[in-house]
Amino acid sequence: MGDNLFAILEEGTIVTPKGFKAAGLHCGLKKTDRHDLGAIVCEVPAVAAAVYTTNVFQAAPLKVTRESLADGRLRAIVVNSGNANACTGKQGEEDAYTMRSRAAAEFGVEESDVAVASTGVIGELLKMDRVIAGIEGLPGRLSGAREGAEAFNQAILTTDLVKKEACVTVSVGGVNVTIAGSAKGSGMIHPNMATMLGFVTTDAVIGQEALQQLLRQTADLTFNMITVDGDTSTNDMLIAMASGLAGHDELSPAHPDWEAFASGFQYVCRMLAMAIARDGEGATHLIEVHVNGAETDEDAQAIAKTIIGSSLVKSAVFGADANWGRIIAAVGRAGRPVNPETVDIKIGPISVLEQSRPVAFDEDAALAYLQGDTVNIEVKLHTGSGSATAWGCDLTYDYVRINAAYRT
Amino acid sequence: MGDNLFAILEEGTIVTPKGFKAAGLHCGLKKTDRHDLGAIVCEVPAVAAAVYTTNVFQAAPLKVTRESLADGRLRAIVVNSGNANACTGKQGEEDAYTMRSRAAAEFGVEESDVAVASTGVIGELLKMDRVIAGIEGLPGRLSGAREGAEAFNQAILTTDLVKKEACVTVSVGGVNVTIAGSAKGSGMIHPNMATMLGFVTTDAVIGQEALQQLLRQTADLTFNMITVDGDTSTNDMLIAMASGLAGHDELSPAHPDWEAFASGFQYVCRMLAMAIARDGEGATHLIEVHVNGAETDEDAQAIAKTIIGSSLVKSAVFGADANWGRIIAAVGRAGRPVNPETVDIKIGPISVLEQSRPVAFDEDAALAYLQGDTVNIEVKLHTGSGSATAWGCDLTYDYVRINAAYRT
Structure with a gap:
């Protein structure tokens, strides 16, 4: 598996790779006072790739995110928990577009560079006044330090008990490249991207096609090999963003350090997938x-x-x-x-x-x-x-x- | 569905159709004192059909029963609960053959006219001394009255809470024909014949091919449409025996009363399947x-x-x-x-x-x-x-x- 080709960064988070900040806050979608809205923002346009649930019923945010991903780049991801915005019809779609446009305005980026993700109860409309007020509070909280990642990690949880993250560094052409990830479970988890959201950040320089292919192959060996209960959700997605700020020669399968990079990337996803399984609803083993x-x-x-x-x-x-x-x-x-x-x-x-x-x-x-x-x-x-x-x-x-x- | 083409016999059992007797007793395979060995015996060679689990690992009794069914007729079925005789290798096969030969000797029929079924724990050898002593006790207990069927019904249960039976009569060419069934669940139940045993008796006159086809089609709409937990077992089978003692013109799909017979047959299987689902392990609904x-x-x-x-x-x-x-x-x-x-x-x-x-x-x-x-x-x-x-x-x-x- 090449697990010796990279080094684990125990304290690393999704904001450890160069160029990323994150934030999270409580906007009022959850009944508890836990965070329920978060964002990851990249200071430059990041090369981006994604895989989505195979469920026929795809929640509104997935449609919006697919549109944003069409050009293979992203600047930001805005995520809410507590409400899946699924089976919510035209209004749900409008709400997902509104989340995207408000986040773009707040972060000062193009709408088409923003992905939207939601997780939680199906079939209820988002309380958009709360979501919008929450989005307005995100820019002031964005942080490239551990606290930003921790607030984001909290914001994506539903019935999860623990936050799930992993981070490694790998040498590419003599340059240190960082790969990090954050994910949430924990019910409706099954092969084929059940209710789970996963986010991978890296400062690697990599082409969009290579990143998409690596993400797909890795998902099949990691996230798609876990199950909690056999159910798959309407909302799952796994998004990877590469800022390119590490500044080495562009990675592709032909690059001499590709195997090292791919094995580090797979390790991050495997740790997240295993953490989701371990934290399956009610799990003790x-x-x-x-x-x-x-x-x-x-x-x-x-x-x-x-x-x-x-x-x-x-x-x-x-x-x-x-x-x-x-x-x-x-x-x-x-x-x-x-x-x-x-x-x-x-x-x-x-x-x-x-x-x-x-x-x-x-x-x-x-x-x-x-x-x-x-x-x-x-x-x-x-x-x-x-x-x-x-x-x-x-x-x-x-x-x-x-x-x-x-x-x- | 043609549910008006037959009459439900609330008090009917697997020994209500002409020609059948049944028995059950405790031979010592279960830790409790509940019955764990039973038999159905037909006084004439019955036309017989069966469908089996699709699991790759098929328990020893299934091999033996397939052999007995090769000529499409049966005189007796011997069943134990408490031990599935599955994954028990050569010894398990020998034990299943021994069950068949001892039952044949006790009931005074050909070995090849006896089917064997087992249900219970996988991977342990049968305590054959107890099984053989039990089989010797069966002939004296055979009864064509309700008590025989009740003893049999008890003997096939594992974690089931209630006995499952159904009985109807239908007019074929002006003659009353009876169809009855008995079944056990209740874990590992899934489409494709999960740990379940089902036995249908009838005094109809019917060809083997017609009976086999009807049983297959009916299983697909009834037993194969229930699930308790998605698991399928190594031991399931559904066997139908037709004594022919009602004495009408032979039934086939071309017979004017075929639809009435088929709908009654399906009703019996549907009631058994629904009873298995209702009595799924731990079920409250x-x-x-x-x-x-x-x-x-x-x-x-x-x-x-x-x-x-x-x-x-x-x-x-x-x-x-x-x-x-x-x-x-x-x-x-x-x-x-x-x-x-x-x-x-x-x-x-x-x-x-x-x-x-x-x-x-x-x-x-x-x-x-x-x-x-x-x-x-x-x-x-x-x-x-x-x-x-x-x-x-x-x-x-x-x-x-x-x-x-x-x-x-």
């Missing part, structure tokens, strides 16, 4: 599923996602039950080629199935392992060389509690 | 999803199944929350053609979305409706004439409790 020996990587991905999406597997992990029968049942219903006689399964270090036959194992050791914070499930199919990793979380009483009472 | 106006019936089926399978929709129903945003999000991620501007959604009698726009509705009325036993969700797509109905249940604390501690 991060579950990591590795599938090896499938016929193709795509087969391995489909099988890994089926295991990580199984309510029975997720409940078993919550109960610290080494119930490999549910794992193999999930493998068998993924709809991909599997030899029913050659499957090995390990739960952490403990082998529970070899060549599709149960292995006697120490139940106490399994219980102790399953009570840890992270649970690894490894499935070897022995039919090819395809592999994949997926991340998810356990299914708990709290997931039900949170989702039985979210809207009311 | 039956959810019925109707999708109309899809481009094709297959599209409607896929969309209905996506809605009924959504953990967020299921949690919202548990919380009596009219959260239609989650319903439309599920519609949008089903991967089928949908016009995002023309969707209507009703929750029971309450219209919540028209032409994809929220409708102001009485929250108290919605709350009162959602607190009822059955929740209807109706989705109209207005793009074609495809329709489908799916059944499921809410996601509750008890689902998590049951599945966090099943094996241990």
